[in-house]
Amino acid sequence: MQTVTILGxxxxxxxxxxxxxxxxxxxxxxxxxxxxxxxxxxxFVEGDVSFPEQTRVAIADxxxxxxxxxxxxxxxxxxxxxxxLAKVLEALKGSNKTLMFPGNIYNYGxxxxxxxxxTPQNPHRDKxxxxxxxxxQLRIASEQGxxxxxIRLHDFFAxxxxxxxxxxxxxxxxxxxxxxxxxxxxxGHGWAYLPDVGxxxxxxxxxxxxxxxxxxxxxxxxxxxxxxxIAAIQSALPTLAKVKPVPWGLLKMIGIFVPILREVINMQxxxxxxxxxEDNELDVLLGADFKTPYGEAVAATVRSYLPEEGKxxxxxxxxxx
Numbered sequence: 001m002q003t004v005t006i007l008g009x010x011x012x013x014x015x016x017x018x019x020x021x022x023x024x025x026x027x028x029x030x031x032x033x034x035x036x037x038x039x040x041x042x043x044f045v046e047g048d049v050s051f052p053e054q055t056r057v058a059i060a061d062x063x064x065x066x067x068x069x070x071x072x073x074x075x076x077x078x079x080x081x082x083x084x085l086a087k088v089l090e091a092l093k094g095s096n097k098t099l100m101f102p103g104n105i106y107n108y109g110x111x112x113x114x115x116x117x118x119t120p121q122n123p124h125r126d127k128x129x130x131x132x133x134x135x136x137q138l139r140i141a142s143e144q145g146x147x148x149x150x151i152r153l154h155d156f157f158a159x160x161x162x163x164x165x166x167x168x169x170x171x172x173x174x175x176x177x178x179x180x181x182x183x184x185x186x187x188g189h190g191w192a193y194l195p196d197v198g199x200x201x202x203x204x205x206x207x208x209x210x211x212x213x214x215x216x217x218x219x220x221x222x223x224x225x226x227x228x229x230i231a232a233i234q235s236a237l238p239t240l241a242k243v244k245p246v247p248w249g250l251l252k253m254i255g256i257f258v259p260i261l262r263e264v265i266n267m268q269x270x271x272x273x274x275x276x277x278e279d280n281e282l283d284v285l286l287g288a289d290f291k292t293p294y295g296e297a298v299a300a301t302v303r304s305y306l307p308e309e310g311k312x313x314x315x316x317x318x319x320x321x
Contacts, residue, residue, distance in 0.1 A: 003027040004205065005062035007049060007069050007088060010036045012161045012194060013102050014068030018042050020198030021205075031058035049084065055091035064205050065092065066100045074259040081130050082137065089141045096145055098208045100201055101138060103152035103216070105190070105275050106131045106267075115152075116278050117216045125266055135216075142214035149204060150216045152277060153197060154190030154223075155270070157297070159304035161194060168264075169246055170233070171305045179233060179241045182248075183271030185226030190275055192221035193297040196290070203286055218279035222294045229298065236299035237306075 004021050008014040009030030015037050021028045022041035030042040031049075038044075047054035049069060059065050067088055071081055092099060106128035107121040123129045135150065142148040157166050169180055183189065200219055204211075224232075234240055248268060255262035291297075 001025070001027050002063050002205075003029065003061045004064040004066060005029040005031060005045075005059045006042075006066045007031050007055065007058070008067070009039070009042065009044065010034070011068050011070060012156065012158065012164065013070075013197070014066070015039060016158055016194035016198040017066050017068060017201045018198075020195070020202050024202045026202070027061075029058060029062065031055070049087050049091070052087055052091035055088065059091065059095070059097065062097060064098045064100060064208065066201065068102065072260060073263045076127060076130050076263075082133055085134050085137055089137060089146070092141070092146055094145055096147075098147040098149060098205070099138070099141070100149050100151065100205065102197075103135065103150045104131060105152065105154065105270070105277065107135065108275065110269050110273050113274050114276055114278055115218060117152075117218050117281075124269065127263070127267065139214050146213075147208065147211070148214050149208065149211060151197070151201060151204065152216065152218045153192040154219075154221045154275075154277060156192040156194050156197065157301050158194035159300045161301070166301055167305060170229075171302065173244075174237075174241065174305060175307070177239070177241050179230060179243050180246045181226050181230060181243065182246045182268070183226060185230065185243075187272065188223050188225050188274040188276065189229070189271065190221055190223050190277060191229075191294075192219060193292055193301075196221070196292055196297070199290070200282075200286060204282075207285065217282045218277040219282060220277050220279060222291065222297070223274075223276050224294060228294075232295045232298035233302050235295065236302040 004026050006014045006018050009018060009032045018028050018030055018039055028042045029045055031045045031047045033048055035044040045058040047058050049055050105115060107123055108115055109122040110124045121132055123132055138148045155165050157164050169182055173180060230243055251261060252265055255265050
């Protein structure tokens with residue numbers, strides 16, 4: 001039986017990736033500072049990646065390690081994100097294991113809309129510069145006996161996932177019958193449905209022996225205009241909601257006093273640009289009809305945020321985009 005260790009088992013990506021590996025009959029070890037997720041089929045190991053010796057215990061039996069760690073949005077600066085990754089790489093040094101790392105689109109410029117694995121990186125904001133430096137760390141590590149596979153993702157969503165664009169923005173005012181959207185409804189936006197992402201990690205892990213020491217995959221996920229996304233959401237609601245823009249002006253004023261909100265506002269440009277991940281090689285590996293239809297994925301996610309009476313009344317209709 002193959003073994004995978006998930007670092008950051010309590011996070012959104014960590015949980016969904018763990019579920020997918022469990023479903024595929026892998027032995028799954030999850031490391032975290034507490035067992036909040038408490039997932040069935042996952043062996044929990046308490047530990048903090050700040051201490052490489054604790055990480056080494058968690059990864060000792062692993063063939064594959066998934067780095068699902070992510071600092072709070074306002075704690076990436078001052079070298080902290082790079083330092084956390086350096087601790088993970090220190091623990092993995094000389095292990096000859098495979099490290100899987102979820103990337104994002106921050107590395108690219110605002111006007112770089114079609115993003116392929118060989119697209120030159122030109123970060124638009126400081127967070128992109130941070131992620132670019134982290135990927136340089138990973139590439140260096142891949143030259144020193146560690147296999148590194150980056151799976152780049154769009155904005156992710158999943159049923160019950162917290163601190164995503166759905167619960168923090170789109171569905172934030174749903175109890176008042178209001179949906180909020182962050183950008184122009186005519187512009188496309190990329191989405192990664194985390195249950196599908198988890199299955200993609202497994203598929204890639206299964207063929208890791210055929211991959212080079214450093215590999216960068218772009219997971220296309222779903223690409224939908226704001227109109228298509230809102231239509232899919234409305235189809236999952238018991239009654240139609242009003243649609244309003246996110247009040248960015250008000251949020252900017254509040255952000256003066258709330259650091260994490262200030263960082264969210266700094267990345268507002270992502271809603272105004274039709275970034276689209278493309279990767280023919282990964283599409284072939286995953287196969288046709290791999291993704292959950294967009295309407296079904298949105299419906300499952302939306303209903304998870306509704307009060308119980310709303311879930312009971314939801315019609316169940318979906319829109320495929």
